[in-house]
Amino acid sequence: MQKAKIAGRTLAEWQAEQPLLQDVMATREVWWTNLAYASSVDGLPMKLGITDVEAADRRLRRFASYIAKVFPETQSTQGVIESPLQPVPRMQCELERLYHKKICGSLYAKYDSHLPIAGSIKARGGVYEVLKVAEELAMEHHLLKETDDYSVIDSEPFRRLYSGYSIAVGSTGNLGLSIGIISAKLGFKVTVHMSADAKEWKKSLLRAKGVCVVEHNADFSQAVAEGRAQAAKDARCHFIDDENSADLFLGYAVAALRLKQQLDEQQIVINEKRPLLVYLPCGVGGSPGGITFGLKLLFGDNVHCYFAEPTHAPAMLLGLMTGLHDEVSVQDFGVDNITAADGLAVGRPSGFVGKNVGSLICGVYTVEDDELYRMLALLAKTENVFLEPSALAGFTGPIRLPIAVEDAVHIAWATGGSMVPAEIMQSFYLQGTDLLQETP
Numbered sequence: 077m078q079k080a081k082i083a084g085r086t087l088a089e090w091q092a093e094q095p096l097l098q099d100v101m102a103t104r105e106v107w108w109t110n111l112a113y114a115s116s117v118d119g120l121p122m123k124l125g126i127t128d129v130e131a132a133d134r135r136l137r138r139f140a141s142y143i144a145k146v147f148p149e150t151q152s153t154q155g156v157i158e159s160p161l162q163p164v165p166r167m168q169c170e171l172e173r174l175y176h177k178k179i180c181g182s183l184y185a186k187y188d189s190h191l192p193i194a195g196s197i198k199a200r201g202g203v204y205e206v207l208k209v210a211e212e213l214a215m216e217h218h219l220l221k222e223t224d225d226y227s228v229i230d231s232e233p234f235r236r237l238y239s240g241y242s243i244a245v246g247s248t249g250n251l252g253l254s255i256g257i258i259s260a261k262l263g264f265k266v267t268v269h270m271s272a273d274a275k276e277w278k279k280s281l282l283r284a285k286g287v288c289v290v291e292h293n294a295d296f297s298q299a300v301a302e303g304r305a306q307a308a309k310d311a312r313c314h315f316i317d318d319e320n321s322a323d324l325f326l327g328y329a330v331a332a333l334r335l336k337q338q339l340d341e342q343q344i345v346i347n348e349k350r351p352l353l354v355y356l357p358c359g360v361g362g363s364p365g366g367i368t369f370g371l372k373l374l375f376g377d378n379v380h381c382y383f384a385e386p387t388h389a390p391a392m393l394l395g396l397m398t399g400l401h402d403e404v405s406v407q408d409f410g411v412d413n414i415t416a417a418d419g420l421a422v423g424r425p426s427g428f429v430g431k432n433v434g435s436l437i438c439g440v441y442t443v444e445d446d447e448l449y450r451m452l453a454l455l456a457k458t459e460n461v462f463l464e465p466s467a468l469a470g471f472t473g474p475i476r477l478p479i480a481v482e483d484a485v486h487i488a489w490a491t492g493g494s495m496v497p498a499e500i501m502q503s504f505y506l507q508g509t510d511l512l513q514e515t516p
């Protein structure tokens with residue numbers, strides 16, 4: 077329910093200060109430009125920097141031999157969990173045709189939808205944080221040194237150690253999948269607190285892997301809060317805090333190092349004349365926040381990141397716009413947080429991200445669910461890649477961009493979808509093709 081007063085001010089007062097609020101509250105698509113945008117990572121409130129991101133990358137590399145052993149689908153990348161960066165020229169062409177607008181430069185997709193282990197962007201942050209916990213525990217118990225071959229972790233002594241500890245997380249679905257799968261593989265007891273919008277197939281898949289799934293009749297923020305409260309009672313339980321975790325954030329930030337390498341390999345030059353524009357679907361803000369931070373560290377003024385949210389769940393947008401961060405929810409402004417983009421169905425943004433790296437976000441835009449389905453069908457038709465609705469939020473970014481660029485490398489971050497069961501994907505696709513036909 078919409079509140080009479082939000083942070084001590086009436087709705088009329090907020091609207092006078094932020095005229096865009098009217099459209100946000102009416103769940104119309106908006107583009108918000110961050111007036112506090114500061115390209116530099118200097119002077120951010122938090123202390124993290126490039127050395128932390130590089131250390132996270134090295135930790136993931138230490139685990140590569142283990143990952144390759146227990147997730148054979150990662151053997152082709154020697155246990156490095158990474159996704160392809162691909163030009164999508166046919167998609168670009170169809171977008172231009174559909175919206176009667178030219179996209180200056182080239183459009184690429186970063187297919188985190190096809191990340192191994194979890195089939196979504198959560199295979200970055202989620203897997204990283206659990207591996208860090210596993211490494212620290214093994215070292216404390218003198219089972220592991222940094223110089224060891226980590227494939228030894230796939231053995232009884234390690235499983236016995238981890239079975240004495242538990243991991244807990246609150247999730248709309250995908251984070252639960254990622255944390256559940258990697259934790260269960262290591263041998264941890266693991267509990268996933270699922271919000272009401274989490275899909276049935278995600279819960280069944282986790283239960284089949286021995287994960288304890290607790291269903292909450294509430295949205296993401298409450299599932300997280302309840303998970304946090306339960307975990308706090310148990311000293312041997314590590315709670316993965318999607319709203320506040322620096323480790324999740326660093327796991328996501330590593331993507332920037334990998335992306336830079338891919339751009340170099342594909343001889344895609346980024347400079348003042350050819351900036352990198354990145355469109356990131358945003359839920360609580362951890363994954364787009366971490367990636368934005370990493371990219372800003374590497375590309376500085378030559379990269380600009382835009383967050384994309386559903387019109388019914390503009391959590392980060394409201395947090396940044398009002399400056400209230402995690403002290404405001406979309407419900408406070410009468411927005412319902414009901415969207416087909418379940419990975420983005422978040423009513424309250426991460427305070428960690430908003431406060432620490434909010435200034436690095438160039439803008440936030442919102443997308444209607446129907447538009448996500450249209451993009452889903454369009455990408456399937458043009459590139460033969462099938463994503464889940466959340467993962468399409470980035471694709472209209474280059475069309476919606478209000479500034480004129482002469483040339484740019486546009487990257488739509490395709491955040492999930494490869495694990496969606498075929499019959500569900502087919503229904504997404506049909507919904508999208510229907511909507512496309514209705515479009516004049």
Ligand SMILES: *Cc1c(COP(=O)(O)O)cnc(C)c1O
Pocket residue numbers: 196197198250251357358359360361362363364419420464466467491492493
């Ligand atoms: C979680 C998720 C996001 C957004 O990540 P946040 O860290 O919640 O902002 C985007 N797309 C998909 C498919 C997701 O699962």
